[in-house]
Amino acid sequence: MAMATRDTAVGTHLPNINKSISQPMIDQYGKVNNDTNRMHYDRAFAQQHGYRDAIGHGLMTFAFASEMLGRYFGSQWALGGKVRIKFIAPVYPGDTITTGGQVTDSHVETDGQRLTVDIWCENQDGEPVLVGEANALVA
C-alpha cells in the first residue's frame, strides 16, 4: 500500500532506507549487468583515475532510491514515475548508504494528483553521493 496520498503535504519526508556496500555486492551487480568497467572491480585501476578504491555503480545507488520511491508511491511508481538524478560522489566498498526524500510539490494534472520529491543518497559521513528529483501520480 502506498504511503503517498492526495493529502500528502509539501515538506513531508520519505522514510529512508539504509544499504551496506561491499565489493562482493558491486561484483555481483556487475555480473547481473554484464559490466566489465574495471573502475568497479580493480582498486589499482580506480586509484589511477583518482579514486581511493573501486567504486560502486551509480545505478546501483539509484536502485536504493527507487526502492524508497516504490515503497512511498506504491505501484504508481511503476506507472508513470519519472526520475532525474546526478551521481555527485563515488560510493566505495564499506560505505553505508542512506536514502532520503522530501515532498516539494503537489498539483493536479489531467491524469490525477502528481507529487514531486527531492531525493538524495548519502554515505555514512553525511556526504551526498546522489541527488535528484522524482515524481509520480498518487491514487
Added chain:
Amino acid sequence: MSLKRTAQHIVVGSQLTPVEVELTTDLVGRYAATVQDETPWYGDAFDTPIAPPAFISILSGKPMDATYEPVSGGIHASQEFELLQPMLIGSTITISGTVVDKFDKRGRTYAIVETEYHDQDGNLVARGRSESVVPQA
C-alpha cells in the same frame, strides 16, 4: 563491432544497435537479490509479477555496449528515466538508443544517450537519458 567506446570514436547521431532482453524470473531475481529489494507489491500489484522499477538500469547501457566496444574508465554522471509501464517478468524488452550529444567540459568528454524500451507487443514501456564521461583512449 570495430569501434571502441572512447571520445574520439563515439559519433553524435549514432543509431545504436537494438538489444532484446528476456526478463526471466532468474535474471530479475538475481537483480533484486543484488540490490536487496524485495518490495512485496512487485509480486502482486499487477496481473503478472514485475521487475523492480530500477531494473531498467540493467538494460539502459546495452545498446551502447552492442555498438561500441566497452572500454574501462567511463563514469556515469547523470540519468533520467520515465517509467511508463511496469516491466513484466516473462516479457521481452527491446532497448534502442541514439547518441544525441557529445561535448567536452573541464577536460573530460561527455556523451549523452537517449534510450527507449519496448515490450514484445511494441508498447513503449519506458524512456531514458544518460550522461557519462567517456574514456579518451
